[in-house]
Amino acid sequence: MDLTFSERETAFRDELRAWFAANDPGPEPLHREDEHYAWRRDFQRRLYEGGWAAPHWPVEHGGRGATLTESAIFFEELGRARAPLPANVLGLLLGGPTLMVWGTEEQKERFLGPILSADEIWCQGFSEPDAGSDLAALKTRALRDGDGWLVTGQKVWTSGAQYSKWCMLVARTDFKAPKHKGLTYFLLDMEQPEVQVRPLRQITGESEFNELFIEDARIPDENVIGGVGNGWKVALTTLMNERAGLAFFLQVRLRRMLDDLIDEAAARGLLEDDVVADKLGALHVKTEILRLTAYRGLTAIEKYGQPGPEGSLTKWMWSETNQQLGQLAAELLGGDALVAGSRWGYELLRARGNTIEGGTTEILKNIVAERVLGLPKGR
Ligand SMILES: Cc1cc2nc3c(=O)[nH]c(=O)nc-3n(C[C@H](O)[C@H](O)[C@H](O)COP(=O)(O)OP(=O)(O)OC[C@H]3O[C@@H](n4cnc5c(N)ncnc54)[C@H](O)[C@@H]3O)c2cc1C
Numbered sequence: 001m002d003l004t005f006s007e008r009e010t011a012f013r014d015e016l017r018a019w020f021a022a023n024d025p026g027p028e029p030l031h032r033e034d035e036h037y038a039w040r041r042d043f044q045r046r047l048y049e050g051g052w053a054a055p056h057w058p059v060e061h062g063g064r065g066a067t068l069t070e071s072a073i074f075f076e077e078l079g080r081a082r083a084p085l086p087a088n089v090l091g092l093l094l095g096g097p098t099l100m101v102w103g104t105e106e107q108k109e110r111f112l113g114p115i116l117s118a119d120e121i122w123c124q125g126f127s128e129p130d131a132g133s134d135l136a137a138l139k140t141r142a143l144r145d146g147d148g149w150l151v152t153g154q155k156v157w158t159s160g161a162q163y164s165k166w167c168m169l170v171a172r173t174d175f176k177a178p179k180h181k182g183l184t185y186f187l188l189d190m191e192q193p194e195v196q197v198r199p200l201r202q203i204t205g206e207s208e209f210n211e212l213f214i215e216d217a218r219i220p221d222e223n224v225i226g227g228v229g230n231g232w233k234v235a236l237t238t239l240m241n242e243r244a245g246l247a248f249f250l251q252v253r254l255r256r257m258l259d260d261l262i263d264e265a266a267a268r269g270l271l272e273d274d275v276v277a278d279k280l281g282a283l284h285v286k287t288e289i290l291r292l293t294a295y296r297g298l299t300a301i302e303k304y305g306q307p308g309p310e311g312s313l314t315k316w317m318w319s320e321t322n323q324q325l326g327q328l329a330a331e332l333l334g335g336d337a338l339v340a341g342s343r344w345g346y347e348l349l350r351a352r353g354n355t356i357e358g359g360t361t362e363i364l365k366n367i368v369a370e371r372v373l374g375l376p377k378g379r
Contacts, residue, residue, distance in 0.1 A: 003295060005069070012070045013077065019050055020081035028084065031341050033206050037087060037163055044086035044118040053116045054092045061100065061108065062116045068298050072248045079252025090160065091115035091122035093246065095168055098238045102185070102226035111166070111187070123164040125155040125188065125212060126235065132157075133363050135170070136179045136232060140214065142171040142186065148220040149173075151188065155212040157357075161197045162210060164190050168238060169219075170231050183231030187223040194218070204349045205340075242358055247294045247314045254322055255287050257347065261329050270332055279328055286321045290314055309372045316364040319354035326351045 005013065025043050029035040047053045056071040057063025066074065078085070086092055096115050099108055114120035131138040140153025151171055161167065167188040174182035188195065194217035199207035226234035262271070262280055270276045297310030326348035330337045337344035355361040369375040 005073075009067075009069055009073060012066070013073045016052065016074065016077045017081075019052060020077060020083065023050065025081070025083045028082075030343070030346070031205075033208075037160075040084040040087035041118050041121075041163075043084055044088055047086060048117045053086065053118075054096065057092075057096060057112075057116075058100070061096070061112050068301055072294070072298055075246070075248035076252050079249050079256060082256070085249060086118070087160075087163070088115055088118045088121050090124050090168075091120070091166075094124060094238045094241050095122040095166070097241045098168070098185075098234060099225065101237050102230075102234050106222065107225065114165075120165040121160060121163045122166045122168060123158050123161045123190075124238070125158050125161075125167040125169040126238075127157045128154060129156055133360060135235065136183070138170060138172065138183070140169070140171040141175075142173050142184060142219065145218070148218055149186065149224075151186070151214050151217045151219055153214050155214070157200070157209045158197075158212050159209045161190065161212060162199060162207075166190065167195075167212070168225075170235050173228055173231075177229070180232045181229060183235070184228050185225045185231040185234035186219045187225060188214075188217060188219055189223075192217055202350075203352060204346055246358075247297065247311065247318070250318050250322075251287065251290045251294055251314070254290065254318060254325065257322075257325055258283055258287055261325065261332070264329075265332050268332075276332060283321065283325055283328065286317065286324075290317055290321065293317070309368055312359070312364040312367045313372075315358060316361055316368070319351075319361060322347075322354050323351045 023046055026039070029039055044053060051064065052074070054062065055064040055066035055074045056068075057065075059065045064070075092115060096112055099111055103111070111120075115122060125140075126135055126138075128138045128140060138153075140151065140155065142149040142151045149171075151169070153171065155167075155169070158167070167190055169186045169188040170183055171186060172182050173184040176182070190197070194215050196213040196215075198211045198213065200209055200211060201207050202209070258280070265271055265276060265280065271280075293310055293314050297308060297314060300308035300310060326344070329344040330348055333344060336342065337348065339345055366378060370377055
């Protein structure tokens with residue numbers, strides 16, 4: 001692993017830093033969900049106008065053809081500038097790259113541009129009440145109807161559905177085939193009365209995610225991605241992109257929060273306390289390990305052309321470290337960190353979901369046990 005940036009990478013970073021210096025995202029509107037979302041959407045538009053919405057996308061689709069290292073630099077700098085994740089993060093990181101692999105030329109032409117500009121937001125309709133970790137158990141069904149499909153079913157935990165135009169929806173189209181083989185990947189138009197979006201309130205008080213109730217919603221044939229019956233393979237492309245892209249942003253965000261906590265502890269004279277210094281030191285070490293593991297994952301992709309188990313390792317480590325940081329903030333700052341609406345109170349509560357979203361810790365441990373340690377498969 002070589003962590004020295006090449007001349008081209010340094011130039012990429014400097015150009016980006018200069019752009020962020022000239023494009024301050026402004027203060028984060030806390031605890032006002034719609035305003036917060038609008039802030040993220042506006043900032044994505046500014047990134048788009050500056051040609052920075054998706055540096056990792058190929059030039060012909062509006063990206064910069066950034067290498068993996070440049071892409072990592074992008075997320076590190078985004079975190080450094082305290083800029084928000086673009087509003088259409090699921091379209092940029094999951095939907096667009098999935099279309100580039102499986103989409104027809106017409107689909108790429110139709111859908112990629114509005115993802116970049118945040119004109120059309122995308123959400124991910126995979127999980128169902130009885131199909132989360134075991135995604136292939138999903139029951140939402142799509143039945144042939146003329147030159148299209150009629151979809152009926154229920155999805156759950158659909159982040160950002162309330163703002164979305166398109167939903168990456170996996171549904172069952174063949175009821176006789178083995179469960180992984182009877183699935184098809186669709187793009188569902190959310191703007192139809194047959195799709196009901198009901199917000200789910202989280203422990204933080206926000207409603208980032210929703211339930212979707214779908215009854216005879218129509219999807220034209222041209223919105224099938226990757227062919228009928230091929231949904232499992234297309235969904236795997238989406239899932240593989242989910243962990244790879246975010247690792248750098250998340251580790252930089254964690255670093256920033258740890259630095260803020262160290263400042264708060266210093267301001268209260270707490271760093272003189274050996275136990276406190278020890279706990280902060282332990283989190284510093286974990287944060288550094290995360291950064292280096294994220295880079296090691298990158299090296300693996302560059303060498304072998306596909307993500308290794310590092311993506312699962314970083315997601316597992318990041319989520320637990322982030323939870324520990326929230327707990328430590330509550331210990332150190334006491335009542336101040338527990339007040340409803342406070343920054344640390346929010347972080348403490350929001351971190352609970354980290355070990356569930358994007359693959360639960362138990363599932364990640366299974367992956368590491370089976371694919372890294374070569375232990376026998378659990379039943
Ligand atoms: C904040 C947040 C945002 C989300 N956003 C989206 C979204 O936008 N779109 C979407 O489709 N989904 C989304 N999800 C859903 C998420 O992907 C699922 O919650 C996750 O995959 C787990 O599925 P489940 O909730 O059905 O739990 P289950 O799969 O039912 O798991 C329940 C428990 O059993 C454990 N378990 C299950 N199988 C095994 C096994 N084989 N070995 C060991 N333990 C096991 C799990 O680890 C967990 O502790 C989101 C979740 C959260 C928390």
